[in-house]
Amino acid sequence: MLRVRPRLAAQLTLLSVFGAGTLYLFLPDESRSAPTVENATMSPRHFTRATLSWSQPTGPNTKLLSLVAAQQQKHAPASIWSMFVKDDDIQVERPYTPLQGIDQDGRMLFWVKKYPKGEVGRWLHSKKTGEHIEFRGPLTTWAWKEDTWDEVVMISGGTGIAPFCQLFHSAISRGSSGTRFTLIHASSTSSELPPPEILGPLENYAKENPDKFRLRLFVSKGDNRNDVYAEVGRINKSTIKRSLGWDTPWWRNIWGPSSPPTRKILFLVCGPERLINDIAGPYGRNYSQGEVGGVLAELGFTSKEVVKL
Numbered sequence: 001m002l003r004v005r006p007r008l009a010a011q012l013t014l015l016s017v018f019g020a021g022t023l024y025l026f027l028p029d030e031s032r033s034a035p036t037v038e039n040a041t042m043s044p045r046h047f048t049r050a051t052l053s054w055s056q057p058t059g060p061n062t063k064l065l066s067l068v069a070a071q072q073q074k075h076a077p078a079s080i081w082s083m084f085v086k087d088d089d090i091q092v093e094r095p096y097t098p099l100q101g102i103d104q105d106g107r108m109l110f111w112v113k114k115y116p117k118g119e120v121g122r123w124l125h126s127k128k129t130g131e132h133i134e135f136r137g138p139l140t141t142w143a144w145k146e147d148t149w150d151e152v153v154m155i156s157g158g159t160g161i162a163p164f165c166q167l168f169h170s171a172i173s174r175g176s177s178g179t180r181f182t183l184i185h186a187s188s189t190s191s192e193l194p195p196p197e198i199l200g201p202l203e204n205y206a207k208e209n210p211d212k213f214r215l216r217l218f219v220s221k222g223d224n225r226n227d228v229y230a231e232v233g234r235i236n237k238s239t240i241k242r243s244l245g246w247d248t249p250w251w252r253n254i255w256g257p258s259s260p261p262t263r264k265i266l267f268l269v270c271g272p273e274r275l276i277n278d279i280a281g282p283y284g285r286n287y288s289q290g291e292v293g294g295v296l297a298e299l300g301f302t303s304k305e306v307v308k309l
Ligand SMILES: Cc1cc2nc3c(=O)[nH]c(=O)nc-3n(C[C@H](O)[C@H](O)[C@H](O)COP(=O)(O)OP(=O)(O)OC[C@H]3O[C@@H](n4cnc5c(N)ncnc54)[C@H](O)[C@@H]3O)c2cc1C
Pocket: 082, 094, 095, 096, 097, 098, 110, 111, 112, 113, 114, 115, 116, 117, 118, 119, 120, 121, 122, 141, 159, 162, 271, 272, 273
């Protein structure tokens, strides 16, 4: 018997009312053109299949999902990259960031949030172990270049930690870089903080390598989760100044301002629109970088030093 999923059923009803041409106009067009190729190595130009091997709820609206590609994969870029995942009920794709890249067996781990009216996030959360998911990629979000920066400060909110987690696994934790990294992450409540699978390796590395990597966690309000320490409050100007070692007591400046820093500093910011706006100013048109605004502009940083992911 042919079983029609509820959302697909709704689409078919629409189809009968408005006609195929009209429905086609309603559907976002991103994923119509890329074909699906069975058992192929991954490519941005075609979709290929992965199997959901494991998933686990990690909070009120987030889940960890492990996908295994059908075919062994040869490589992944050294940069921050993502995969487009296709919701094949409605033929819409969205990018998601493998937290640890992809291993030789084609395994990828994702941390995905579902929004009350969000299409693909809710669809991914509904998938069961053993079900197939189509993906294409890798697509570079931002190219990391070793030994370009003295200091990199990563600021994230919610699942916006994913690209920094990936950079941690591909570059930071290898320890070869002369760069000092700081990750400042905020979630609304402690139970919405990233799960131990994400935070554990970051916390351990930060403890063992305080001169190379620092981690600071913030929550707007604390609740019952006590396996992790987070400061209650928002990421603001003084958080960032402190991370840069610029929080000199006022009495030290009594003889005039200290000399400007000469270190090459880069800020990477990723998360909900409000966090991006407050810290780095809004995106420009069509998600271009726009001007630097917010706290980073107040601290004198320019577009050469700020990337909104
Ligand atoms: C390069 C890149 C990598 C990404 N990696 C990840 C990842 O690893 N994990 C992850 O969970 N997401 C990630 N995202 C976001 C993801 O691609 C989707 O945008 C997100 O899952 C929402 O898609 P949706 O289809 O569920 O919701 P949609 O159908 O697109 O949105 C429905 C409604 O949900 C609300 N909504 C959607 N997104 C947001 C938001 N960010 N903040 C507040 N409200 C929102 C809006 O009100 C919107 O009207 C990434 C995005 C990019 C650009």
